[in-house]
Amino acid sequence: MASAVTKIGQVTPSGSTSTAFNSIPGTYDDLMIIGSSKNTETASDSSNRQRISLRINSDTGTNYAWSVVGAQSASSLSNGGLTESLIWVYGNSSSHGSNVGWGHFWIYFAGYKVTNAYKAINMAGGYTQETGGASDQSGWTGNAEWLSNSAITDLSFTNIYGTLVSGTTLSLYGISNA
Numbered sequence: 001m002a003s004a005v006t007k008i009g010q011v012t013p014s015g016s017t018s019t020a021f022n023s024i025p026g027t028y029d030d031l032m033i034i035g036s037s038k039n040t041e042t043a044s045d046s047s048n049r050q051r052i053s054l055r056i057n058s059d060t061g062t063n064y065a066w067s068v069v070g071a072q073s074a075s076s077l078s079n080g081g082l083t084e085s086l087i088w089v090y091g092n093s094s095s096h097g098s099n100v101g102w103g104h105f106w107i108y109f110a111g112y113k114v115t116n117a118y119k120a121i122n123m124a125g126g127y128t129q130e131t132g133g134a135s136d137q138s139g140w141t142g143n144a145e146w147l148s149n150s151a152i153t154d155l156s157f158t159n160i161y162g163t164l165v166s167g168t169t170l171s172l173y174g175i176s177n178a
Helices: none
Strands: 002-011 018-021 030-037 051-056 064-072 076-084 087-090 103-110 119-131 134-146 155-159 169-177
Touching (some): 076 134, 087 119
Antiparallel strands (some): 018 155, 030 103, 030 169, 051 087, 051 155, 103 119
């Protein structure tokens, strides 16, 4: 059970496609990010507008495994990969049409500073998106793994479609177990 949660930092990217947490201190047991995100994408036929990518320590190699499952308004959501160059986080709503919703997500990094094991990551969230004139709501949960024994010191997020709008916020917390 966590005995202390400390806010390490917060980023509020507006008008940009990416943001990052750099030089994360190794003084906690676990890390958690809580995010609220929306992008400027307005094309009704753009697929995967709800995704924002995550990379750890600037690693662009195929060193990530991830999967998500969830429910959309009228269908199910299932996606993932075993040797990927990034982790997709489904928590980024688009600005298409009358959509005024936001994407929300949390990501938990267990044992982020250990150097003798891969990093386990749990995540969940939801988003609103307009597709073909209809609003699409989604809730999801997922797991990921960074296939590296390195301690996590940097986390970077990149929006693929459009730029991140004002109000997008990602907060990083350190969790101490004692």
